[in-house]
Amino acid sequence: MPLLGLGVFQNTGASVVQACLAGFEAGYRHIDSAQFYRNEKEVAESVLKSGLKREDIFVTTKIMSGNHASVSSALSRSLKQFAAHDNDEFKFGSIDMLLIHDPNCGPKNRLTMWKDFLKARDAGLVKSVGVSNFGTRHLQEIADAGLELPTVNQVELHPFCQQKEIVKWCNDNNVVVEAYCPLIRGNRWDNPTLVRLSQKHGKDIGQVLVRWSLQKGYSPLPKSSQPHRVKSNADLYNFTLSGEDMEALDALDEGDNGALSWNPIHAR
Secondary structure (H helix, E strand, C coil): CCCCCEECCCCCCHHHHHHHHHHHHHCCCEEECCHHHCCHHHHHHHHHHHCCCHHHCEEEEEECHHHCCCHHHHHHHHHHHHCCCCCCCCCCCCEEEEEECCCCCCHHHHHHHHHHHHHHHHCCCEEEEEEECCCHHHHHHHHHCCCCCCCEEEEECECCECCHHHHHHHHHCCCEEEEECCCHHHCCCCCHHHHHHHHHHCCCHHHHHHHHHHHCCCEECCECCCHHHHHHCCCCCCCCCCHHHHHHHHCCCCHHHHCCCCCCCCCC
C-alpha cells in the first residue's frame, strides 16, 4: 500500500475524476473512498482514464457499521459501482482495501462484521481489510476474540489530535495507522508553530503537516478537489523536518479536544 493517499471525501461528480487524475500525474497511487462519499464510480472512472495499470493503483473503500447484518449485499453495491466502467480492455476487479467505516454498532455486531470482512477477503472479493475510527477498546475486542487483526486503522490524526493511545496500540500490534484530516481542513493554519516551520522550510503549511505525518510513520490522506492543491500536497520529498521541528509539532497535541471530525473512537 503506498503511504501517501488522496482522500476524496466531500468530492463528487466530475470533480472527483479531475482531482484523481491530477493526483496520478503528481505521483499518487493510492485513493481513499467510501460508500458514504458516493463517489466510488468516479474513482473507477479516473483509474480507467489515467492509462495506468489497475494493479499499480491502490483503492480503498469503506462500509458503514450500520451494514453489520448485510456485509455481503453492501459489498456488492461497492463492487457494482467500481465495475460501472468495465469494458473489454479494463476490469476494475477486486477492491484493494475494505474498511469498517466506524465502530458504532456495538461489540457483538462489530465482531460479526469483522468476521464477514475476513470472509470477503478470503473469497477474493477484496485484497485486504481494516477498520476506521476504531479506538483501543474496539481493536482489543478483535484481539481478545482471537481473530486476525486489521491491516490498517484509519483515524483523524494531525498535530492537534495525535491519538497517542491508538497509535501505540497499532504500532505494538503491527497495524498500519492511516491519517485522515492531516491538513486540519485548513483550520488553525495561523498557529505560530505552523507559520514558523512553513517559513523556515519555504513550504506551505499543508506540506509541513503531511510531511510530519509521513515522518511519524503514518499513511496520510490529504484531500482537495483543486488539482493544483492535490499536486502541491504531494510535493513532500525535497525537505525534511528536523528533530526539533518534530518536537515542536508534537507539542501541539490537544488530545480529543483537537479533533475536527466525528472521531467516534470512544463508541460503546
